[in-house]
Amino acid sequence: MKLAEHKDLKIAITNLPVKEKDKLLLRLIAKDKVLTEHLHYKLLEDERDLEYRKENIKADIESQISELKKLNVKEALVKVRKMITSVNHFYKVTKDSFGEVELKFFILGIIPLDYKRSLFGYKDFGFLFATFYVKTVSITLNKFNKLHEDLQFDLSENINQLLSKIYSSKLASAAEAADLPKEI
Template identity: 50%
Template sequence: MLLKDHKDLKAAIIALPSKEKDALLLRLIAKDKVLTEHLHFKLLEDESDLEGRYLALIEEIDDEITGLRKLRKAGAKESLIVMRKLNGRVNHHFKVTKDLNTEIELRLHLLTVIPIAYEEFTFLSMAKYQERLSTYFVKTVFGLYKKYLKLHEDLQFDLMDKFNQLLYKIGENNLQKIARIVGLPEEI
């Protein structure tokens, strides 16, 4: 049931006394953790808090990648798991802050530092993880590219070198075929 489809319900909610509306609103907000965190950020935090969240997430990404690199038998499977986890953290950051610039910078950082080159295995189960990692990586870069195109041209210019470095990483790891299929350019 969507509120826009029920004009009479919308009118009845608007007609509620202020105290009742506040109580209902607080009950609804309490049921959604992301919404609660978003409202906290929007109403009680400022630009310095955004910077703090950004730096904390950069540190978390770097710590996870360092831990991944220290694993003796790290492979495509472990890299894929870490990448998905960190992508989820960046998604959460965006849902809370609604700041496209820091989301793009965080994702650029993640995609730049995540290892994606592992030796090809003859075992079918290991090879499928390398294929999954490659596909997930390129599709994530493509999603980032679409968001990059929506940025103001000055911001695009500032991030161009980092993005080209990411596109070079795709070429360096022989992922151009997947990149062409999804529509990524070779260079910006």
């Protein structure tokens, strides 16, 4: 049931006494961890906390890179997906578009593109890794293009380095197939 479809319910809720509304609101918030974290961020944190969150994610990613180089492509794909998921969670909590794009390009730029061959299914997972990686770059580039031009300027050098890295690796054909630019 959507609230927009039930205008009478919306009116009834707004007419509730403040104490009862607060009680209901707190019960609803407690059921959703992301909403709880978002409200904590919005109501109790400031710009320093946003930078602290970004630095924590970067430090966590950097600590995993040496381990990532030792994995086969299947295991690496799982780890990289978790890294990107952590940035998606960051965005859900902070609604910081620039931070999301910055962190995703940081991850995509720092992770290695060559992994050990596994005995079984290397080609399948190699293809899945390449597809995931290139699609993530493409989606992030679309988000990058929606940012203000001053913010785009701040990230453009890192993005060009990433695109150069992609086109000088085994992922070049996948990047061309996905119409990734060679530079921005």
